[in-house]
Amino acid sequence: MKRCLLLLTLVWAAWAPAHATDPAASASTPVPESSPAPAAAPESVRLPRSPSEMLDAPARDWAPVHAWVAQQLQAQEAGVGTMDRDAQIQLRIYQALLAQAMGQWDRVAAPVERARRLQFGHPGRHVAGLLNELLAEQQRHRHSDAWLQGAIRDRVLAMPWDEVGPVIVQLRQQLQAMQGPGVRQFVAARLDLSANISKGQASLGFVLQLMGAQFQLHQVLPRREALVAGLNEAMAQRPAPAAKVPQAASAPAAG
Numbered sequence: 001m002k003r004c005l006l007l008l009t010l011v012w013a014a015w016a017p018a019h020a021t022d023p024a025a026s027a028s029t030p031v032p033e034s035s036p037a038p039a040a041a042p043e044s045v046r047l048p049r050s051p052s053e054m055l056d057a058p059a060r061d062w063a064p065v066h067a068w069v070a071q072q073l074q075a076q077e078a079g080v081g082t083m084d085r086d087a088q089i090q091l092r093i094y095q096a097l098l099a100q101a102m103g104q105w106d107r108v109a110a111p112v113e114r115a116r117r118l119q120f121g122h123p124g125r126h127v128a129g130l131l132n133e134l135l136a137e138q139q140r141h142r143h144s145d146a147w148l149q150g151a152i153r154d155r156v157l158a159m160p161w162d163e164v165g166p167v168i169v170q171l172r173q174q175l176q177a178m179q180g181p182g183v184r185q186f187v188a189a190r191l192d193l194s195a196n197i198s199k200g201q202a203s204l205g206f207v208l209q210l211m212g213a214q215f216q217l218h219q220v221l222p223r224r225e226a227l228v229a230g231l232n233e234a235m236a237q238r239p240a241p242a243a244k245v246p247q248a249a250s251a252p253a254a255g
Helices: 003-012 060-076 087-101 109-117 124-127 130-141 144-156 161-177 178-196 202-238
Strands: none
Touching: 060 087, 060 202, 087 109, 087 130, 087 202, 109 130, 124 161, 124 178, 130 144, 130 178, 144 202, 161 202, 178 202
8 A cells, every 4th residue: 555655645745635535435526506417427437458558558548548537527526615625635636647647738737736725734835746747847848858857956946945855855765766667566466456356447546546657657757867866956955054043141130
């Protein structure tokens, strides 16, 4: 389970609080009476290939899966007014992951920003979705990896280090530790096994987890060197903490 959380935490660094509920449960969120109810979507979708094969599958194999996820998220959006903050954050995360998976890079920033505004703590409001946002911008404008390195450095340097420092250090460690074979091994050992049991039927949470792994393999890992270099530069260039000036001892009052 920790490996599973690591896969998504890496992409959604500093997303807080953690979502302990079933990712598919919010699909049944009631729709307010004032909103027209969308057509009901099936509770699961059949994957045309095994999860391991879906990691490198062509767009035509993913198209019906993406369409089903979009329908699920549309149904959740209709009931957003009844959701608590955690469920709203989860919905925005899912919307951004779907946009990434479909290569709709211009649609990533909006849900990332919405989720960021919903964060409880200051670190999340600064760092949440940082990789997703920058990688989408790079793809959208076809920037180089040198641009990406400078962009993540400048973004981190603009943040209050006393609030985000531990999160940035953790993000760098996760990037350095992540390996493509490890991601594939996780999918083969966990997701393939589950898909075999369910005969290829996958829940919303399952599909989004698979899409997150695919994003790491094909978007994050190829640019890891630039991302880590930018984080290293930011950590090296961050302003030194202000030295505390010792206060002089108070003179005893005259008797």
